[in-house]
Amino acid sequence: MSQAPLHRGTDLVLSVEGVNKTFDGFKAISDLNFYLAEGELRTIIGPNGAGKSTFMDMITGRTRPDTGSLTLHKPDGHDIDLTKQAEYKITRLGIARKFQTPSVYTQHTVYDNLLLSLPRARGLFSSLFYRESKEDRERIDEVLETIRLTELRHSIAGALSHGQKQWLEIGMLLSQQPAVLLVDEPAAGMSDDETHRTGELLISLAGKHSLIVIEHDMTFVKQIARDGKVTVLHQGTVLCEGKFDEVQSNPKVREVYLGRGKAA
Numbered sequence: 001m002s003q004a005p006l007h008r009g010t011d012l013v014l015s016v017e018g019v020n021k022t023f024d025g026f027k028a029i030s031d032l033n034f035y036l037a038e039g040e041l042r043t044i045i046g047p048n049g050a051g052k053s054t055f056m057d058m059i060t061g062r063t064r065p066d067t068g069s070l071t072l073h074k075p076d077g078h079d080i081d082l083t084k085q086a087e088y089k090i091t092r093l094g095i096a097r098k099f100q101t102p103s104v105y106t107q108h109t110v111y112d113n114l115l116l117s118l119p120r121a122r123g124l125f126s127s128l129f130y131r132e133s134k135e136d137r138e139r140i141d142e143v144l145e146t147i148r149l150t151e152l153r154h155s156i157a158g159a160l161s162h163g164q165k166q167w168l169e170i171g172m173l174l175s176q177q178p179a180v181l182l183v184d185e186p187a188a189g190m191s192d193d194e195t196h197r198t199g200e201l202l203i204s205l206a207g208k209h210s211l212i213v214i215e216h217d218m219t220f221v222k223q224i225a226r227d228g229k230v231t232v233l234h235q236g237t238v239l240c241e242g243k244f245d246e247v248q249s250n251p252k253v254r255e256v257y258l259g260r261g262k263a264a
C-alpha cells in the first residue's frame with residue numbers, strides 16, 4: 001500500500017500531478033496540477049462544468065484518472081497512491097467528503113449522530129450496541145463545541161435547520177479526524193447568517209485540518225479565503241491560483257465568469 005517516504009521534510013498533504021480525465025471523448029480534466037499543504041483551507045471556484053466535482057471524485061476514488069497521479073502524504077512520511085486504492089479505503093485513509101445536501105440520521109439525536117460516526121462504531125447496526133468510552137464522550141463534546149451545537153445535543157437531527165444539519169454533518173466527518181476534508185458548496189441554501197457561521201466554522205478548522213472547499217458564493221469565498229489561496233478551475237485545468245483579491249482582479253478569471261451571472 002505505501003512506498004518509501006518521498007515527501008519527508010515537506011508540508012504537503014495532497015499532491016495532484018498531470019491528471020487527465022476524458023468522458024466519451026470530452027476532456028473533463030486536463031493536465032491538472034494541484035498541491036494542498038497540511039492545515040491549509042483551499043477554496044476552489046470555477047464556472048459550471050469546470051471540472052470541480054470530477055476533481056473531488058478523483059480524490060475520493062469515485063472516478064479514476066486516465067493519466068496522472070494523486071498522492072496522499074501521510075504524517076509518518078509515507079506516500080499513498082490514491083489511484084490504486086478502493087474508494088472505501090480512501091475514506092479509511094482519512095479523506096472525507098461533505099456533499100452539498102445534508103446527510104444525517106434524522107431520527108436520532110445530534111449526540112447519537114456523532115456517536116454513530118465515530119470510527120470505532122462503524123455502521124448503524126453495530127453502533128446501536130456500542131457503549132461509548134470516556135474518550136468518545138470527550139471527542140463528541142469537543143466536536144459539539146466546534147460545530148456550536150452543544151445546546152442542541154439532545155435534539156432530534158431531523159428537527160434541525162438546514163444550516164444546523166450541515167454543521168452536524170461536518171461534525172460527523174470531524175469525529176473521524178480526517179486528514180483531508182472535502183466540502184462541496186456548504187453555503188448553498190443557507191441564510192446569510194448561517195452562511196457566515198459556516199465560514200467561521202471552516203476557518204476554525206484550518207490549521208488542525210486540511211480542507212478543500214468548492215464554492216460559488218463569492219461573498220462566502222472572500223470570507224473563508226482571507227489570506228489563503230483560491231484556485232480557479234476552468235475547462236478541467238487550473239486557470240489561476242492566488243489570494244482572493246488577485247484572483248478577482250485577474251482578467252482571465254473575469255472573462256471566464258462574464259455573462260454567467262456569477263462574476264468573481
Ligand SMILES: Nc1ncnc2c1ncn2[C@@H]1O[C@H](COP(=O)(O)OP(=O)(O)OP(=O)(O)O)[C@@H](O)[C@H]1O
Pocket residue numbers: 023024026027028046047048049050051052053054055
Ligand atoms: N460521468 C460523466 N460522463 C460524461 N460527462 C461527464 C461525467 N461527469 C462529468 N462530466 C462532464 O465533465 C465536465 C465537468 O463536470 P463537473 O461536474 O466536474 O463540473 P463542475 O465544475 O463540478 O460543475 P458544476 O459547478 O456545475 O457542478 C462537464 O462538462 C460534465 O458534463
